[in-house]
Amino acid sequence: MRSRRNVLAGLGTIGVTGLAGCVALPFGNDHSDNEDVSLSTADIGSLAWPESPFPVAVPPSLVNAHRDRTRELLAAVPSDPSVPNGAVSEEVQSDRERTANQLDDEPDEPWPTEELSTWRERRNEAACVLGTYRAATGKDDAEALTERQQGVRDDLASFVADHEYRASSPLEAVLAHAPIEELVGDCRRHVRPAPAYPSDPVASPFQAGDAVGRVELARATLADARRLREAYLGERSETTAQWTALIDASRRFEYAASRTRSSVTDFLDREESPFRTDLDGTAGRWLFRRASGYLEAKTEEAREHRDDGQFAAAVIEAGQILAGVEALRATINGIRDGAYLGEVTTESVSRTADRAREAITAIGESENPRVAAQIVRPTLGTFEYVTDLTAEHYADAVRVEGDLAWAELYARAVPAAAEFVVERLG
Numbered sequence: 001m002r003s004r005r006n007v008l009a010g011l012g013t014i015g016v017t018g019l020a021g022c023v024a025l026p027f028g029n030d031h032s033d034n035e036d037v038s039l040s041t042a043d044i045g046s047l048a049w050p051e052s053p054f055p056v057a058v059p060p061s062l063v064n065a066h067r068d069r070t071r072e073l074l075a076a077v078p079s080d081p082s083v084p085n086g087a088v089s090e091e092v093q094s095d096r097e098r099t100a101n102q103l104d105d106e107p108d109e110p111w112p113t114e115e116l117s118t119w120r121e122r123r124n125e126a127a128c129v130l131g132t133y134r135a136a137t138g139k140d141d142a143e144a145l146t147e148r149q150q151g152v153r154d155d156l157a158s159f160v161a162d163h164e165y166r167a168s169s170p171l172e173a174v175l176a177h178a179p180i181e182e183l184v185g186d187c188r189r190h191v192r193p194a195p196a197y198p199s200d201p202v203a204s205p206f207q208a209g210d211a212v213g214r215v216e217l218a219r220a221t222l223a224d225a226r227r228l229r230e231a232y233l234g235e236r237s238e239t240t241a242q243w244t245a246l247i248d249a250s251r252r253f254e255y256a257a258s259r260t261r262s263s264v265t266d267f268l269d270r271e272e273s274p275f276r277t278d279l280d281g282t283a284g285r286w287l288f289r290r291a292s293g294y295l296e297a298k299t300e301e302a303r304e305h306r307d308d309g310q311f312a313a314a315v316i317e318a319g320q321i322l323a324g325v326e327a328l329r330a331t332i333n334g335i336r337d338g339a340y341l342g343e344v345t346t347e348s349v350s351r352t353a354d355r356a357r358e359a360i361t362a363i364g365e366s367e368n369p370r371v372a373a374q375i376v377r378p379t380l381g382t383f384e385y386v387t388d389l390t391a392e393h394y395a396d397a398v399r400v401e402g403d404l405a406w407a408e409l410y411a412r413a414v415p416a417a418a419e420f421v422v423e424r425l426g
Helices: 004-013 059-073 086-098 114-137 142-161 170-190 205-234 243-267 283-306 310-336 346-365 369-391 397-425
Strands: none
Touching: 059 086, 059 205, 086 114, 086 205, 114 142, 114 205, 142 170, 142 205, 170 205, 170 243, 170 310, 170 369, 170 397, 243 283, 243 310, 243 397, 283 310, 283 397, 310 369, 310 397, 346 369, 346 397, 369 397
């Protein structure tokens, strides 16, 4: 089971806007007659993720590089640190011990790219510990940190300038370079001077540690982008630049997604319920909120990625918009036909989870499993999120059933969306 923090972070990167927030809907109220329904993780069950969409194996050396660097950072901090401020000393010691205990712990992540993300975070934590310790003991790293930060910016600019999206086909360009685009975007955010290194690091050691950790995370993120590209190109003997092909494809897909989305425009950004039926207290209310909110958020995310030049991601997001439209259509038709309005029970949640799991699992048997895995990814985060909330006893049964119902409807629309993307990529 992935940690709640990691699940939330993962959701943030795949556009599941509103799932962890927005406690109220734009219409109706949150009262439910099913508030006493008790759920356990056994009622939800586990989910096996589809095969990783990255087109080649990720070498173990990428994880080993993070592990070695994490160990190196921690080695610079005594296991029993002597810090004038006792509270800071205790915190540094605790954080160092926790991070050190993870060095030999293999993350239980379904995809190699997810495992790399976990190791980058561990490396970040180790750098935070070192930065905090150095600040608390009177070391001012402001000048050195500025130089490292500028070094990462320069290396990032060089990497982006040299990024031709080389691949054996436009399809493989999408699969191989979409995660690289994501890492480049993350690196840009991490290298911003926020949090700034404090003018008085002794007085603000944890802020100093956060600043050091952020630059280390930027370095780790760029290193993964570079190594993933090298790993892919090392397994392909003949590649050509696919940059122009992806730009053209993203424009075509933008038009197709916009045209398809127009069929449900009347059901988006609504302040009043579009249904005559009273949805208060029903799974249908949460299902509609999930389906319409996802489509709105994903459309905006795709626009931002196109503007940022992330054209591989934009192609995948076009497929996700197509699947999202079909999920919203199925939601609308289902509610109009009286589905998703009945009493929510432990058994009904469990049945919904079974249907969602069946639909997601079927992705692995589709004609385009790697593209389908990329498109279905939002449902993977949804499934794990509701499982995590249930484990922590925060789950509301009505909302869980609504979210799982959306995961099923969306996953069932994925094979057709994947086929559309593959056929038009050429």
